Amino acid sequence: MPAPPPLSSDETGVTEVPDVTPVVPDRRGRDGARTPFAAASTRAKVIAVAAAAVVLATVAAVYTVGAAHRAEPEETASAFGLDAGNLYFRSTAAGHGRVARLPAAPGVAAADRTTGGPACERFYAAGGTGLCLTRRPGIPPTSYAVVLDGRLREKRRIALTGIPNRARVSASGRMLSWTMFATGDSYATSSFSTRTSILDTRTGYLIKNMEEIQLTLGGRRYHSPDVNYWGVSFARDDNRFYATVSTKGHTYLVEGDMKTWKARALRENVECPSLSPDNTRLVFKKRVRSGATDPWRLYVLDLRTMREAPLAEGRSVDDQAAWLDDRTVAYALPGRAKGTSDIWAVPADGSGAPALRVPGGSSPAMVR
């Protein structure tokens, strides 16, 4: 296309601006003939914008006050404690955002839940100890790991940064572990990384970030600045544990040892392992597709034969599964309404079919 001749753009019909005089309208509206709005005096514009500001501020204030009213009053005491034979979970239905429980016996309707437990984003409990990952708004918002006793009263509170993600308690209730996404509140970071902590409740010793653990990968000591751990699961001896490590775009299952503070990579593509009560099998999420759409499936790994098999759940599960007993695992899937999730259960051997266990719940924990 040939270049148009200079000044051919006059077809817009705008009067050529005189060279010297600024034509911005002043108080007298001298320039008013050109565009009606420009004709408005400065004072009129200021008044108009100020009026609009008042209207907008009113809308914002009314909405905010309404939202603040919606917020439920915060209760600190739990309506119940940890009792054997109950399935505990975070409710996303009645008593939203707080822990609820159901008798484990089959045939109990989900509506029979007892609500009014502690307010948590993630929850787990075992052996008379509860672990509640919670978040308090503020500047900046702060997350906490709250250690709860058998009556779900607060024993210890640890300030954290990031978004709560995984929470686990060893069968004895001694070893606690949680994972946070180290982003979200930050102005700076754009990608997600994780920070996993381990707390020994007997000694009170806290490992804030386990990434310094001595790692062996492919038979050799492995160093890399980008290692990230998540999804810890402790064995019955409160010493051995399983977790996921990611480095250079790959994830590995590691077997860790608390006493020697060492970890050894066992196999690739295993995330969020969960050890069965009899300590013989791991259920984990395996990445079956790259990208962000439906990337994971639940698998079970037999630790004696190191054979893995898919579970009957065909949907993508982004959760650390929890064992209800030695044959069944439970996990959360997004619910139909926003911000809700449902707890599903599926046999841990690949047979059967997934069944809806608790509508409107997440973070299942069977207390035995």
Place this chain on the structure above:
Amino acid sequence: MYLATTGAAEATRKVSRGRVAGPVLALGSVSLVTDISSEMVTAVLPLYFVLHLGLSPLQFGFLDGLYNGATALVRLVGGHAADRGNRHKLVAGTGYALSALSRLGLLLAGGGTLGIGAALAADRIGKGVRTAPRDAIISLSSPPDALGRAFGVHRAMDTTGALLGPLAAFALLWATADAYDAVFVVSFCVGLLGVLMLVAFVPGREALPTRRYAPTPAPAVPDAAPTAPESGSTAPEPGPTIPEPGPARPKILDPFRDPAFRRILGAAALLGAATIGDAFVYLLLQRQLDFAVRWFPLLPLGAAAVYLSLAVPAGRLGDRVGRRVPFLCGHAALLGAYLLLLTTGAGALLLVGVLLLIGVFYAATDGVLMALAGPVLPAAGRASGMALLQTGQALARLLAAAGFGAAWTLWGVRPALITAVLALAAALACSAVLLRRLERRV
């Protein structure tokens, strides 16, 4: 160029001394308000995604990264559209309005990933579209010898908004016990106010000198805003500028014909390709300091505070001694920050030093680059030229951040950082030569 001051430019300077043009203050206020609005949302979005909607962080990262690449192209389109038909205010206003409306989109999308993706895309497009026309209006409304100060004032106001936004959002979440919808509604109201302010107070095409072309420079429009109503309405004498063959209908790549612009773009891209990105700087700080982790999210506020307090002095310095000086010094400050990260283990020194140097870096380079390029670009093609410059710099930085991330993973922190230091030093030396020629040419 603007450095070769003639008597006429001297007169301009006298007229403009002590005052910033009304449109600059108007746009500064619009940016302040808009940044409060947009940073409110940016600060809470990851929390909203993961905790409130229960989406996987993976999905969030995917949606968030999806549009970053596209922004660069949108920016070019915005600049070009503004120049064609001289519609700076219209294009910028459309961008602001689109971003404001995207908050409603977030509200209405509920939990739908598709809707949220569309809202995020609208916000990014709005942001990309408005930047170049806005900077063009600033430069066209200010006398060429006070451009540095004009951009300094604008950036200081802009950064103030960026600083207040997250604080406002966290305060809202605190007051409403995590009602994210309240954040979106308030953000929308604030954003809409910004659009109204733009409509009312930013001059339209009849006030911008783009219909004439060089050698007439951008005249000052001192009484365009209510803040400076009683100033003498005599336009400054034409200042010196480079002669332009300037066709009235610029093409998108026209600025490339000008060697001075090519050199500025080259320097900006070179230096951009040697910056490792803020995210990594804060990550490195985080690794070397082990103080109360929960205050970490507030660290960038320190750098922003330095930025906003030094933006105007840096711009004025540029007006006085030549804008390449603060531009190069700013990158030298960045080099200093990298060296500190490399050499110091002392917590307090490292923290204060790095935040200070990063703040100086932004204050001395961000607005100053636009002030450096403004006089080189013909008025009728200024928005396109600025868009090209910003896009070139942004793409170079994107590449650099990716490269640094790869180097970190492959070689470890120290070798990667040493490489970055060497690269930045080399880029700095090359840019000093490139920009010196530029100023000698006149």
